[in-house]
Amino acid sequence: MIAKIKHRSIENKILLTASAAAVFGFIPILFFSIIAQDITEIALSLTGMITIFIIFLGVLLTNKKNITKFFSYSLAVFSQIIILVAVELKGEQLIYWTFPVIVASFYLLPTLTASIFNGVLITSICYITHQQLDSFILVRIIVTMILTNVFASAFSVFMQNKNRQLSQSDNLNKLRNNILELIASSAPLSQILPAIINGIEKEHTEMLCSILLIDNTGEHLMLGAAPSLPDFYNQAVDGVQIGKGNGSCGTAAFTKERVIVSDISSHPYWVPWAEIAKKAQLGACWSQPIIDSKGELIGTFAIYHRKKSTPKKADFALIEQISNLVRIAIERDSADKTIWHQANFDNLTQLPNRNLLKEHLTLALENAKRDKKQLTIAMLDIDNFKDINDSLGHNVGDELLIESAKRIKSCIRANDIVARLGGDEFIIVLLGTTTAKDIDNIGQNLLTTFAQPYTINEQSVHCTASIGIASYPDDAIDINSLLRNADQAMYNAKNQGRNSIHFFTENMRTDFLKRMEIIKDLRTAITQQQFHMVYQPIVNLSNNKVIKAEALIRWQHPEKGLISPLDFIPIAESTGLIVEISEWIFNEVTEKVKYWREAYCQELMISINTSPVQYKNQGEQISAWVNSLEERNISPKAIAIEITENLLMENQAEVVSVLEQIRKKGVALSIDDFGTGYCSFSYLKNYTIDYLKIDKSFVQNMSADNEDSALCEAIIVMASKLNIDVIAEGIETEQQKQFLIQAGCLYGQGFLLAKPMSDIDFEQLLINEKSC
Numbered sequence: 001m002i003a004k005i006k007h008r009s010i011e012n013k014i015l016l017t018a019s020a021a022a023v024f025g026f027i028p029i030l031f032f033s034i035i036a037q038d039i040t041e042i043a044l045s046l047t048g049m050i051t052i053f054i055i056f057l058g059v060l061l062t063n064k065k066n067i068t069k070f071f072s073y074s075l076a077v078f079s080q081i082i083i084l085v086a087v088e089l090k091g092e093q094l095i096y097w098t099f100p101v102i103v104a105s106f107y108l109l110p111t112l113t114a115s116i117f118n119g120v121l122i123t124s125i126c127y128i129t130h131q132q133l134d135s136f137i138l139v140r141i142i143v144t145m146i147l148t149n150v151f152a153s154a155f156s157v158f159m160q161n162k163n164r165q166l167s168q169s170d171n172l173n174k175l176r177n178n179i180l181e182l183i184a185s186s187a188p189l190s191q192i193l194p195a196i197i198n199g200i201e202k203e204h205t206e207m208l209c210s211i212l213l214i215d216n217t218g219e220h221l222m223l224g225a226a227p228s229l230p231d232f233y234n235q236a237v238d239g240v241q242i243g244k245g246n247g248s249c250g251t252a253a254f255t256k257e258r259v260i261v262s263d264i265s266s267h268p269y270w271v272p273w274a275e276i277a278k279k280a281q282l283g284a285c286w287s288q289p290i291i292d293s294k295g296e297l298i299g300t301f302a303i304y305h306r307k308k309s310t311p312k313k314a315d316f317a318l319i320e321q322i323s324n325l326v327r328i329a330i331e332r333d334s335a336d337k338t339i340w341h342q343a344n345f346d347n348l349t350q351l352p353n354r355n356l357l358k359e360h361l362t363l364a365l366e367n368a369k370r371d372k373k374q375l376t377i378a379m380l381d382i383d384n385f386k387d388i389n390d391s392l393g394h395n396v397g398d399e400l401l402i403e404s405a406k407r408i409k410s411c412i413r414a415n416d417i418v419a420r421l422g423g424d425e426f427i428i429v430l431l432g433t434t435t436a437k438d439i440d441n442i443g444q445n446l447l448t449t450f451a452q453p454y455t456i457n458e459q460s461v462h463c464t465a466s467i468g469i470a471s472y473p474d475d476a477i478d479i480n481s482l483l484r485n486a487d488q489a490m491y492n493a494k495n496q497g498r499n500s501i502h503f504f505t506e507n508m509r510t511d512f513l514k515r516m517e518i519i520k521d522l523r524t525a526i527t528q529q530q531f532h533m534v535y536q537p538i539v540n541l542s543n544n545k546v547i548k549a550e551a552l553i554r555w556q557h558p559e560k561g562l563i564s565p566l567d568f569i570p571i572a573e574s575t576g577l578i579v580e581i582s583e584w585i586f587n588e589v590t591e592k593v594k595y596w597r598e599a600y601c602q603e604l605m606i607s608i609n610t611s612p613v614q615y616k617n618q619g620e621q622i623s624a625w626v627n628s629l630e631e632r633n634i635s636p637k638a639i640a641i642e643i644t645e646n647l648l649m650e651n652q653a654e655v656v657s658v659l660e661q662i663r664k665k666g667v668a669l670s671i672d673d674f675g676t677g678y679c680s681f682s683y684l685k686n687y688t689i690d691y692l693k694i695d696k697s698f699v700q701n702m703s704a705d706n707e708d709s710a711l712c713e714a715i716i717v718m719a720s721k722l723n724i725d726v727i728a729e730g731i732e733t734e735q736q737k738q739f740l741i742q743a744g745c746l747y748g749q750g751f752l753l754a755k756p757m758s759d760i761d762f763e764q765l766l767i768n769e770k771s772c
Contacts, residue, residue, distance in 0.1 A: 211300070290327050384498075466498050466502075694729060730750045
């Protein structure tokens with residue numbers, strides 16, 4: 001019951017308290033009446049107690065406003081009636097009960113009604129008791145009753161005004177709390193702004209409110225919410241120009257100061273709007289600019305009145321509070337939009353990122369399944385983007401990505417989707433394509449568009465793209481598989497010359513699975529040390545002495561047997577595992593060569609192959625190797641570092657400093673497979689190279705009068721002029737050996753001379769060489 005009363009209105013609580021107090025007040029009167037055996041007083045007390053108790057129960061058991069009001073009026077009237085009856089029956093001795101009834105009337109009845117009822121009560125009491133009291137006492141009683149009525153009336157008016165203010169303040173706090181809850185729950189502005197206005201207008205029925213928001217240009221105000229203003233008026237002010245004299249809101253937005261127009265019909269700011277304001281029956285408008293925490297205008301809040309009206313102090317406070325509430329709502333909405341945009345869009349290109357792409361793809365795939373249509377994913381990667389970044393700078397790279405995004409969007413249809421996955425990789429979702437020709441046409445258009453030169457910072461930049469295609473349902477039926485297959489197709493496009501389109505095929509799936517298996521096995525091989533080294537001697541062709549060898553890695557898989565380096569080295573390079581493998585090779589070879597030089601051959605040199613991957617990050621690993629030789633007391637002449645000629649062509653800026661550091665430390669440099677790439681002797685002058693290794697494809701095809709022989713001879717002669725020794729690879733016949741000797745080639749390597757051998761066999765070879 002206590003909990004039930006706790007949530008009642010103030011009027012309810014007053015009525016319950018008054019009726020309960022009246023019931024308890026009659027108890028002592030009834031008690032003494034029974035002792036005195038006064039039948040009249042007993043009857044009056046019982047009647048009063050029962051009637052008031054019925055009123056108490058009626059109020060307690062119902063919470064309806066109209067019924068409560070009825071009981072309130074009933075209690076007031078009954079109290080006055082029972083006092084009149086009591087005074088009539090018992091005389092002037094009960095006249096003192098009139099005073100609390102006069103006061104209570106103002107709690108139970110409206111002020112004017114209570115004053116009238118009390119006037120009738122006072123008059124009736126005077127009439128009943130005028131013969132029982134002398135004139136002096138009667139006058140004092142009448143004056144006291146009148147004063148009690150006046151003071152109670154004044155106090156009632158004061159309390160009603162105070163209650164009204166407290167109620168308004170309480171309702172405003174409730175409105176603020178409700179709005180803050182909506183803001184905290186990230187409700188949309190379309191819900192929050194009308195809720196603010198409806199809350200104000202409910203409490204201040206004489207007000208009509210509107211909220212206008214600044215548009216993207218910063219020059220106009222757009223309708224935010226104005227639920228009580230006529231539609232024709234809202235349509236007229238939607239998009240109003242910000243400027244002095246453009247109504248109250250346009251001026252407030254322009255000056256960033258409050259504008260009070262007490263009479264719309266005569267104010268100069270409203271001349272262009274006077275007719276429409278008259279039609280909407282608007283007499284006054286108070287407008288407050290809404291300024292965000294950075295001091296920027298974000299909108300206006302306006303209060304309209306039907307009649308001419310000037311704001312009071314409380315109105316100014318209301319305008320300030322509501323404007324702040326609207327500001328919080330708008331700023332939170334803006335922050336939510338910013339957060340959502342940052343979470344779902346790429347900051348550089350403003351394309352959807354991986355998160356939003358997943359949402360788009362999920363919906364697109366569901367639609368394709370439902371409509372039984374094709375869905376195609378194209379993965380596009382910019383060719384040689386890293387070279388552009390490294391040579392021209394990251395600013396140029398960023399501009400290239402931005403322009404690339406624009407070019408992609410220009411080539412696809414309006415309903416297609418493009419997103420940036422990261423780096424220079426883009427995903428294009430082609431919706432509703434039905435034939436390979438359609439897809440190929442779009443792809444070719446992309447390639448042609450990308451091939452057009454870019455002008456960035458007054459520089460002409462050329463680049464191409466590689467595109468991989470995978471389609472639902474032919475190539476995969478889920479998002480991850482589609483993306484993976486498109487990526488594999490793009491990878492094939494890269495490997496087969498770039499600037500091309502490749503469609504996913506089942507063979508690619510098989511190759512991909514094989515590649516994934518090798519990667520997994522490679523990781524196991526590194527941890528379990530399944531690798532071992534073999535050494536192929538490099539022979540001095542003039543005296544058949546062996547003072548050099550090339551270290552070659554072999555992988556003995558416990559289940560699959562010997563795996564060729566051709567199968568796993570490219571994969572190790574592409575995955576970065578080559579760094580760990582090379583570290584193992586270096587440690588293994590340097591330990592052996594240190595021992596062999598001390599025991600058998602002081603001039604022995606072992607060549608170690610390196611990968612372009614190892615020259616990234618300023619060749620940190622290679623530099624560490626060279627520094628470690630001195631720390632471990634190993635001569636730098638014990639090691640030769642082999643590089644590919646493509647490394648010189650594609651990464652000159654990054655490689656030069658590393659190679660210079662190697663040579664300064666006394667470590668020899670060798671170019672492996674010379675002649676198979678795009679290198680030329682003009683590049684060799686930029687480096688100090690110790691050895692050129694002619695690729696075996698030239699050596700094995702030599703004859704007396706063919707071009708390979710001429711090329712080999714030219715390489716040997718030109719290298720000699722540059723003080724570079726030549727090592728011919730792949731010597732398999734005596735004829736090849738003799739031709740190379742005649743051409744001036746100093747060193748040879750091949751099956752005719754010696755096959756790759758284990759460390760034990762190579763050590764025995766050194767022992768035999770020493771004993772000769």
